Amino acid sequence: MREFFKYVFATVVGIVISTVLLFVFFIVIIVGIVKSSLKEDKVSVSSNSVLYLNLDQVITERTPDDPLSKLPIVGSDEDKSIGFNDLIRALRAAKTDNNIKCVYINVTSPQAGFATMREIRDALLDFKTSKKKIIAYSEVYTQGAYYLASAADKVYLNPEGALEFKGLKSETMFFKGALDKLGIEAQIVRVGNYKSAVEPFFADKMSDKNREQVTVYLQGLYHTFLDxxxxSRNVSAETLNQIADNYKIQQPKDALDYKMVDALKYKDDIIEELKALSGKDKKSNLSTITINAYARNTVKNTGSTSDNKIAVIYANGDITGGEGSDEQIGSERISRTIRKARLDENIKAIVLRVNSPGGSALASDVIWREIVLAKKVKPVIASFGDVAASGGYYIACAADSIIVQPNTITGSIGVFGVIPNFQKLFNEKLGITFDGVKTGKYADIMSTDRPMTPGERLIVQNDVNRVYDSFLTRVADGRKRSKTYIDSIAGGRVWVGTDAVRIGLADRTGSFNDAIISAAKKAKIKDYQVIEYPEMLDPFKSLMESTTDKVRTYYTKQELGANYPIYQQLKSALSRSGIQTRMPFDIKIL
Incomplete structure (x- = not known):
């Protein structure tokens, strides 16, 4: 028996040691592969090449420095992405690259917002001025896909495919019924009749004010879409509206008859046409290079060696306290970056690139303060992406100038707080009760195991009112308008870019590059470098954490299927704390 236990113990120890060694070996291999991928040289571009533009990948603000994207990790293929600015920069370079003969667009369901698609579409139209051709082909075009593809010289559809063209839709998910069944009360404190971010928690349908603002901004988005x-297709917007309103595109042939596409073709037909456009004979293989690979060849600054610099500071994602991440605006990280740019004498101007629905009111104010200080010593231009609303607008309102896309979503100047009351859930559903003692009347203010008292609600409401008044003051000072006027267009109301310019929340419509040019002009410099901040986070630092998150996300999506967006919204809502300046919608083109 003694010998038996000795062998068992030895076996267990051996297994443990082997497991540890294998794990270390696995990490070493991963790090080696990652380092190799990060040191990847520029790819060579063959003569007579076709630039392959995959617009179904995730199009972000900045191309992520993600070493996991090239590793055989579950779910990693779904995360292939490119920054819109790198994509546009690559298209600009391809205009004058003699090796690039044409562009081939493949798109079915683009993962990008309205303003981002507008930036890309404008870059495609600019590429066409080189007289090089753009060909678009897909088996299925969603509306967003067709909006991008319509910029091409020729738009082709599979003979058995589909083209979706039906108009835009905005839909809000309401949780009140589910919360009632669970015994959870969402106690709402807010300022602004249009601040509808909290409606899903206390109502089961849209309020009249919310329906009004959604109708207005959706029509604004639709106008830009149709225009x-x-x-590009030489068809009137009125005709397009009638086609969509009557759902006239039901079969592939309908798309051809109504001149939405130029021909119905199969993929082999497209390949032959691309060979002809790129100067290849029919027996030769097609030479292609992906936009991702080609973008790695392009220089990220202007190519200038000047000491003069323009700092582009990306503020992307929800606004929160702390460091945040590349996809989240951490007040510490972003304010530190702005401060660094302000103190750097070689940086002559700052472009604040905002793509955010808002978040923490306190964190927004911390970032706003740094913009105010920077503005005193050098020009600050704000460039708005898909969304720059609520807290996203707060952090930029002090800029010298605000440039938006016509279909940017902005405004939403309002404040709210949500304090959940779980009393019925704890008491009646779970049989849990609470009891205790306190030394002050408000020692347990914000408790979630009971409803708020009238006194507590008054305290919270006063705090929300104070934050709203500060918000109005910041905007009024930045936009040089009266608080009374700003209040009349605020109240949480959401606006599209063109309306934002009309009412004075923005200065003009334009692209991201227009903002850089404007910054240089205001700084009175012609020769300059463009430097991007903040620095991307070290990919090795969060290697294992990212791997875990990717695997978890992959299996959660697999398990929940179509219900995954519901899970995301609930998770996001439950994770918010403190007073919020946040946009009321998640907007997608369907």
Whole structure:
């Protein structure tokens, strides 16, 4: 028996040691592969090449420095992405690259917002001025896909495919019924009749004010959508509206008859046409290079060696306290970056690139303060992406100038707080009760195991009112308008870019590059470098954490399927704390 236990113990120890060694070996291999991928040289571009533009990948503000994207990790293929600015920069370079003969667009369901698609579409139209051709082909075009593809010289559809063209829709998910069944009360404190971010927690349908603002901004988005297609396809916007309103595109042939596409073709037909456009004979293989690979070849600054610099500071994602991440605006990280740019004498101007629905009111104010200080010593230009609303607008309102896309979503100047009351859930559903003692009347203010008292609600409401008044003051000072006027267009109301310019929340419509040019002009410099901040986070630092998150996300999506967006919204809502300046919607083109 003694010998038996000795062998068992030895076996267990051996297994443990082997497991540890294998784990270390696994990490070493991963790090080696990652380092190799990060040191990847520029790819060579063959003569007579086709630039392959995959617009179904995730299009972000900045190309992520993600070493996991090239590793055989579950779910990593789904995360392939490119920053919109790198994509646009690559298209600009391809205009004058003699090796690039044409562009081939493949798109079915683009993962990008309205303003981002507008930036890309404008870059495609600019590429066409080189007289090089753009060909678009897909088996299925969603509306967002068709908006992008319509910029091409030729738009082709599979003979058995589909083109979706039906108009835009905005839909809000309401949780009140579910919360009632669970015994959870969402106690709402807010300022602004249009601040509808909290409606899903206390109502089961849209309020009249919310329906009004959604109707207005959706029509604004739709106008930009139709106008772009109309100009490219030489069909009036009115005709396009009638086609969509009557759902006239039901079969592939309908798309051809109504001149939405140029021909119905199979993939082999497209390949032959691309060979002809790129100067290849029919027996030769097609030479292609992906936009991702080509973007790695392009220089990120202007190519200038000047000491003069323009700092582009990306503020992307929800606004929160602390460091945040590349996809989240941490007040510490972003304010530190702005401060660094302000103190750097070689940086002559700052472009604040905002793509955010808002978040923490306190964190927004911390970032706003640094913009105010920076503005005193050098020009600060704000460039708005898909969304720059609520807290996203707060952090930029002090800029010298605000440039938006026509279909940017902005405004939403309002404040709210949500304090959940779990009393019925604890008491009646779970049989849990609470009891205790306190030394002050408000020692347990914000408790979630009981409803708020009238006194507590008054305290919270006063705090929300104070934050709202500060918000109005910041905007009024930045936009040089009266608080009374700003209040009349605020109240949580959401606006599209064109309306934001009309009412004075923004200065003009334009692209991200227009903002850089404007910054240089205001700084009175012609020769300069463009430097991007903040520095991307070290990919090795969060290697294992990212791997875990990717695997968890992959299996959660697999398990929940179509219900995954519901899970995301609930998770996001439950994770918020403190007073919020946040946009009321998640907007997607369907």
């Amino acid at each position: 772009g297609i109309a100009k």
